[in-house]
Amino acid sequence: MYLFLYLPLVVVVAYSFNQSRLGAEWTGFTLHWYQVLFADAEMMRAAWNSLVIGLVASVSATVFGTLAGLALHKFRLRLLPVLIVTPLAIPDILWGVSLLVFFVLLNLTLGMLSVILAHVAFCISYVAVVIRARLSGMDESLVEAARDLGATAWGSFRFVTLPLMAPGIIAGALLAFTMSIDDFVITFFTAGVGTTTLPLKIYTMIKVTVTPEINAVSTLLMVLTMLLVLAIARLSPQIPSGKP
């Protein structure tokens, strides 16, 4: 079953090193398609866009998501968790359409800014959930102990809560970056005509012809995603959570 899942990925990786242009048969190993890829100015611009959007969106989403996670933890309100978790369950297509309508209503020109705003919007919840999980694993008495030992409210946050939360913040940021760089549907709706990201670029290329260049860029994207996911997984259980 898993083999079936990974087989297409393996094929894409393998064919990105294939000499044959048509891709049906194996004619020999080459890095040619990677050279083509890096020489492709449009592709490079799309990659650059993806990177900028990913960085800006993940950093902003991390800031807001962390605050939301702290709020979730501190004020155990009935409605707030629902408000924050619901976006995770909303289909991308709904996000895409509604954000598009919203931006149009606001008279916002579609482009980098609208894509970034859209990505921040859907990434916040992921970060908030990661942060809350991290905080709920933390021993409450640590913060009280800090206050008790002379730290002000800010001091106990700065020296105890924040350092203990840090792995969660990093994991949340990486997750947001992964979500952003891989997103197609929401970007498709909110990017307008001028802005292209890597997934959008790949999609438009496929509509014309399948070239091994696509295999190459897909391979790179896949490797990046896997590295990020690995990093997130490593960050999560490793650090002492504060439970004695």
Next chain:
Amino acid sequence: MALLEIRHVTKRFGGLAAVSDASLEIQPGEFFTLLGPSGCGKTTLLRMIAGFDVPDAGQILLDGVDLAATPPERRPFHTVFQSYALFPHMTVADNIAFPLRMAKVDERKLAARVAAALGEVRLQDMGTRYPNALSGGQKQRVALARALIDRPRLLLLDEPLAALDLKLREQMQSELISLQKDVGITFVYVTHDQGEALALSHRIAVMNEGRVSQIGTPDEVYEFPANRFVADFIGTCNLLDARVMALDGERVTLNVAGLGTVRAWSSRPCQQGDRGVLALRPEKIQLDRAPSSGGEASHFLGTIRGQMYLGDVTVYKVEIGNAVLVEALLPNSTARGARLFAPGDQIYLSWGYDAGRFIHDG
């Protein structure tokens, strides 16, 4: 003047009064214990002293000054939490240095003081370790060192030994006693373990359902329990329904259900006809094969109904008449001690007139 004074403090959670109308005074240098069963409000009272919880009514005063407006970080108290609450992302040395850093003590003077504090709790070589690499007893000592390093006026300890095994607990008990003597800091200690309270404390406040039931030295609360709850909670006690027939100062003559006339002491003034219980500690009862010849002693004939061997002592259940069952405790002073009596044996019980306590109802 008292170091800390608690005046009519009440704290409610929803409809439940976790602490109600508690008043007590703690003197400088004292080892003061809050003792009571689970849920009686000990932790809640301690948290109000520390400043984590705010009383709904009443006052907490330090040197006669109300602490209501003082946040926890500005109270000269530190707490040793039951979970130790060591910061997992800091080394042992950084944990211990935390209060000094918060007080902005010069970093250059810090190292020496941390080293001294580590020495005080015999953890010299552990400074660079992280808390998760320590045993329970070591964590305990780090928590103590951290709480004592800047010499607070008051150290609050919430069941600090509850998580340790018996041997280590006994060892830490004697360490706590000598530590408190050495540093001369006032301790407020919370426990539900009456043995621990008796062993450690200068004075004990026995709490029940949010109220302070009795305050006294260990021997006062053990020997002169103020009410049925204290008599029952501290140690074991035979409690027999009784009524005052005659009195002469503190000495009372009781009519005890199933026993008849018994003489006892009353620590509180009472009147003829008052109802209550006769409280009789098991170790104050003598068991003999022949009737003893004590002048004023009470003696009864009984039958052994059961025995429990506890190593150092043996507890006998003895039936008197056909109604009253009492526990008596005999030290196993010889190897044969445990087998002195067997179930079914007829024996004589006796106790001195000052062994029994009359405790008023209400």
